[in-house]
Amino acid sequence: MEKKAKFSSRLGFVLAAAGSAVGLGNIWRFPYLAAKYGGGIFLLVYLLLAVTFGFALMITEIAIGRKTGKSAIEAYKIINKKFSFLGYLASLVPIIIFPYYCVIGGWVVKFLGVYLSGQGHIATGADYFSGFIGSTAEPLLCLAIFLIITSLVVIMGVQKGIEKVSKILMPLLILMSLGTALYSLTIDGAIDGLIYYIKPNFSEFSIKTVVAAMGQLFYSMSLAMGIMVTYGSYMRKNDDLESSVRNIEIFDTGIAFLSGLMIVPAVFAFSGGNKDALQAGPTLMFITLPNVFDSMKGGHIFGLAFFLLVLFAALTSAISLMETIVSFVDDKFGFSRVKTCIGVMIVAFIIAVPSSLGFGILSGITIFGYSILDFFDFISNNILMPIVALITAVLIGFAAKPDYVSKEVKASGKFKSEKLYKIMIKYVVPVCMVVILISSLVGYV
Ligand code: PHE
Numbered sequence: 001m002e003k004k005a006k007f008s009s010r011l012g013f014v015l016a017a018a019g020s021a022v023g024l025g026n027i028w029r030f031p032y033l034a035a036k037y038g039g040g041i042f043l044l045v046y047l048l049l050a051v052t053f054g055f056a057l058m059i060t061e062i063a064i065g066r067k068t069g070k071s072a073i074e075a076y077k078i079i080n081k082k083f084s085f086l087g088y089l090a091s092l093v094p095i096i097i098f099p100y101y102c103v104i105g106g107w108v109v110k111f112l113g114v115y116l117s118g119q120g121h122i123a124t125g126a127d128y129f130s131g132f133i134g135s136t137a138e139p140l141l142c143l144a145i146f147l148i149i150t151s152l153v154v155i156m157g158v159q160k161g162i163e164k165v166s167k168i169l170m171p172l173l174i175l176m177s178l179g180t181a182l183y184s185l186t187i188d189g190a191i192d193g194l195i196y197y198i199k200p201n202f203s204e205f206s207i208k209t210v211v212a213a214m215g216q217l218f219y220s221m222s223l224a225m226g227i228m229v230t231y232g233s234y235m236r237k238n239d240d241l242e243s244s245v246r247n248i249e250i251f252d253t254g255i256a257f258l259s260g261l262m263i264v265p266a267v268f269a270f271s272g273g274n275k276d277a278l279q280a281g282p283t284l285m286f287i288t289l290p291n292v293f294d295s296m297k298g299g300h301i302f303g304l305a306f307f308l309l310v311l312f313a314a315l316t317s318a319i320s321l322m323e324t325i326v327s328f329v330d331d332k333f334g335f336s337r338v339k340t341c342i343g344v345m346i347v348a349f350i351i352a353v354p355s356s357l358g359f360g361i362l363s364g365i366t367i368f369g370y371s372i373l374d375f376f377d378f379i380s381n382n383i384l385m386p387i388v389a390l391i392t393a394v395l396i397g398f399a400a401k402p403d404y405v406s407k408e409v410k411a412s413g414k415f416k417s418e419k420l421y422k423i424m425i426k427y428v429v430p431v432c433m434v435v436i437l438i439s440s441l442v443g444y445v
Pocket residue numbers: 020021022023024025026097219220221222227317318320321
């Protein structure tokens with residue numbers, strides 16, 4: 001039966017899970033948060049949180065998946081009947097994120113196309129990006145291209161699709177990130193940017209630094225949406241769980257750090273040390289960077305490499321979102337994989353259309369002041385995900401007890417951080433989640 005699908009090796013599992021974790025969040029969001037919240041000090045806080053709080057949540061989800069062999073909907077029910085609602089809540093997150101993630105994936109396809117056809121210069125106009133996302137047909141076409149590529153990989157299955165693609169794209173991603181980061185450091189004036197990026201700036205440290213790092217970590221590691229549960233269910237029983245989670249964290253944090261090295265110095269040099277340019281938010285990637293590339297020697301190649309690596313990162317993340325949806329539809333209804341994939345693809349496209357048109361003909365529609373895409377983003381990242389993580393911590397910390405996870409980890413090796421894990425999952429994770437939830441609700445960060 002399809003359900004018995006497994007990754008063929010530990011490396012395959014690690015690369016696929018890292019592929020999910022490494023995404024737009026690492027390349028675009030991490031550098032600008034680091035620049036905004038005190039450079040080195042943000043990096044330090046982020047790192048500390050990654051090896052404690054992020055570690056605890058990730059190992060929990062993967063262990064749950066591997067132990068139950070099911071996707072989130074069934075898995076939480078198996079652990080404790082009273083928590084079956086948690087499976088539905090967690091599965092709702094990828095349903096919300098997947099469509100709009102593909103809209104942004106489509107934008108990356110478009111920009112890659114621009115650089116491939118040697119027209120990087122036209123992307124420098126301030127109105128180019130807004131003109132593109134505000135139009136009707138082209139963003140929908142790009143969305144469809146991105147969605148079809150993602151679906152083809154998922155249709156191929158866990159080993160032949162996801163694992164194979166991750167094994168090719170992830171090493172390429174590391175090489176390209178290293179290459180572009182090194183090149184970026186050779187630009188005149190880049191060293192000041194490098195110093196700004198890594199030197200701890202204590203005056204910019206505040207509780208906001210911690211909250212921002214926490215929120216970023218959580219999104220970046222693809223937690224609290226059933227993805228790691230699903231991927232855990234495809235992990236072989238004898239592969240070491242703790243070291244796999246450590247590897248995924250190193251991968252995710254490493255690429256985030258490298259992205260900062262590639263973006264911060266280049267933007268810094270371009271803007272003559274004006275750090276506001278780094279804080280342009282989403283437009284950093286699609287407006288500021290094309291201008292930076294245009295001004296650089298070899299900027300065309302740099303831009304091409306950059307958008308290609310962003311595409312790889314976005315694709316492997318979208319694949320994990322779609323696989324999670326496909327796997328719970330499969331757990332629930334047992335349709336064939338091909339049918340499920342085609343169904344999910346069509347429904348995702350339909351849901352994505354309003355998010356895409358929300359920047360154009362539907363721009364009159366806003367929800368609580370957000371555009372349609374931003375609203376989906378807000379609901380999933382700021383509300384649903386912290387709630388899912390909070391309830392997961394309560395389930396494992398208090399209802400099922402942390403030994404549930406410890407036993408699964410020890411079934412395939414040592415659990416060196418067991419003591420730390422127990423404290424984290426019972427006390428630290430719930431407190432952090434409540435802090436994130438409250439700060440998103442009052443719009444603190
Ligand atoms: N972890 C991905 C990133 O850093 C984001 C993501 C979120 C991927 C949700 C899949 C699902 O960009």
